[in-house]
Amino acid sequence: MEKVLIIGGGASGMAATISASQDTARQITLLERQPRVGRKLAATGNGRCNLTNMQTEPCRYHGEDPGFAAPVLRAWPPERVLEYFETLGLKTHTEYGGRVFPMSGHAGSVLDVLRLSLEKPNVTVLTDCPAETVSRSRAGFSVTAGGRVFGADKLILACGGCAGAKLGGVMDGYGLAASLGHSRTPLYPALTPLRTMPEYPRALKGVRTEAVVRLKRGDHLLAEARGDVIFTETGLSGTAVFEISRFAAGQRELTAELCLFDDPEEALTADLLDRRRRWPAMEANRILTGAVQSRLGQMLCKYAGISGGVSVSELTDAQLRTLAQAMRAFRLPVTGLSGFEAAQVTAGGLRTSEFDPETLESRIVPGLYACGELLDIDGDCGGYNLQWAWASGLRAGELR
Ligand SMILES: Cc1cc2nc3c(=O)[nH]c(=O)nc-3n(C[C@H](O)[C@H](O)[C@H](O)COP(=O)(O)OP(=O)(O)OC[C@H]3O[C@@H](n4cnc5c(N)ncnc54)[C@H](O)[C@@H]3O)c2cc1C
Numbered sequence: 001m002e003k004v005l006i007i008g009g010g011a012s013g014m015a016a017t018i019s020a021s022q023d024t025a026r027q028i029t030l031l032e033r034q035p036r037v038g039r040k041l042a043a044t045g046n047g048r049c050n051l052t053n054m055q056t057e058p059c060r061y062h063g064e065d066p067g068f069a070a071p072v073l074r075a076w077p078p079e080r081v082l083e084y085f086e087t088l089g090l091k092t093h094t095e096y097g098g099r100v101f102p103m104s105g106h107a108g109s110v111l112d113v114l115r116l117s118l119e120k121p122n123v124t125v126l127t128d129c130p131a132e133t134v135s136r137s138r139a140g141f142s143v144t145a146g147g148r149v150f151g152a153d154k155l156i157l158a159c160g161g162c163a164g165a166k167l168g169g170v171m172d173g174y175g176l177a178a179s180l181g182h183s184r185t186p187l188y189p190a191l192t193p194l195r196t197m198p199e200y201p202r203a204l205k206g207v208r209t210e211a212v213v214r215l216k217r218g219d220h221l222l223a224e225a226r227g228d229v230i231f232t233e234t235g236l237s238g239t240a241v242f243e244i245s246r247f248a249a250g251q252r253e254l255t256a257e258l259c260l261f262d263d264p265e266e267a268l269t270a271d272l273l274d275r276r277r278r279w280p281a282m283e284a285n286r287i288l289t290g291a292v293q294s295r296l297g298q299m300l301c302k303y304a305g306i307s308g309g310v311s312v313s314e315l316t317d318a319q320l321r322t323l324a325q326a327m328r329a330f331r332l333p334v335t336g337l338s339g340f341e342a343a344q345v346t347a348g349g350l351r352t353s354e355f356d357p358e359t360l361e362s363r364i365v366p367g368l369y370a371c372g373e374l375l376d377i378d379g380d381c382g383g384y385n386l387q388w389a390w391a392s393g394l395r396a397g398e399l400r
Contacts, residue, residue: 012372
């Protein structure tokens with residue numbers, strides 16, 4: 001019997017285990033350092049698990065060589081991944097932008113079907129069992145974990161990255177791979193909230209809105225994205241912010257510019273003039289009542305220099321034009337990125353030039369494979385990272 005050891009019971013490790021176990025002539029052992037498998041998976045997509053994206057293209061991925069992901073994504077495109085999950089019993093539905101979620105609305109359903117599929121005679125799952133050391137000899141791999149020594153003919157590293165520390169993101173995988181001779185690229189948090197000057201976000205903490213977010217250095221546009229924006233204690237979060245966050249890494253003197261209204265400035269000014277005519281007695285800082293969430297409306301007024309205590313009728317045309325400009329460009333100086341703890345994904349990882357892009361086998365150590373976030377591949381926000389975890393895990397588990 002061929003002995004296969006898989007380190008890491010997250011998304012990619014579970015996929016690899018199920019894939020490898022199709023061959024009943026193999027005995028698979030899955031080691032997970034946490035008390036249960038798939039802990040991070042259960043928290044994905046705000047508890048709903050955005051498990052893939054039907055618009056998956058290689059251009060949605062990043063790393064030293066993003067093209068590395070292409071063969072695996074071709075072999076396991078989202079359609080095939082979903083068919084696979086269907087065979088495991090999962091029902092899904094597709095939302096805007098090609099984002100796929102379990103029909104139940106619960107990430108737990110994805111985890112449930114995976115755990116059920118791990119219950120096989122040729123699979124042993126050991127939790128609370130962190131792999132500590134790994135070595136390779138002529139006889140195969142030797143791994144120490146939880147006070148025991150495991151031997152294996154083939155080894156798959158699926159330890160994930162260091163993002164989402166509270167959910168189990170650790171550096172272990174990089175160290176284990178290094179002890180076998182592999183190197184990694186620099187790591188930095190991606191899909192992470194932006195820290196900004198706190199004055200406005202703090203007062204708006206918890207407010208969620210749809211906006212176009214532009215990341216700028218002076219007048220130079222570095223990135224923009226449309227989607228959810230959530231104001232937090234320290235700055236901005238939400239899918240649109242996650243999208244642009246990778247462009248903020250290592251940069252200084254940045255501004256996040258929120259465009260809360262698509263209409264041209266003239267149209268917005270005309271609407272404000274109309275509001276002044278219709279509700280002259282209203283308190284000035286409530287002029288945007290009904291147009292945006294009330295706290296956000298008052299904050300935009302403050303930003304534009306309009307305070308309460310006077311009536312709308314007292315606002316000048318110039319003040320209304322300034323407010324219209326703020327509705328299209330609410331600027332917040334960026335002070336930095338949130339760290340790995342708040343990040344959804346690790347950018348950087350095991351150097352992909354050291355792995356075969358077709359099989360994910362190491363070019364340095366025969367019989368060693370790696371998958372998921374541990375490799376230097378990370379995706380955009382919207383289900384692309386789990387798509388990579390499934391596709392690469394299923395591919396690595398083929399043990400070709
Ligand atoms: C809050 C949050 C929300 C997210 N939401 C989404 C989403 O909706 N859609 C999406 O596409 N992506 C999402 N992501 C990203 C996605 O979860 C990850 O990219 C994906 O889980 C990576 O899979 P993985 O198997 O490589 O790593 P992980 O899922 O992190 O699994 C790695 C596993 O290895 C284990 N491990 C590590 N070291 C050892 C060791 N030494 N011995 C044994 N076990 C070890 C860890 O405990 C962990 O269980 C989200 C991430 C976070 C943090």
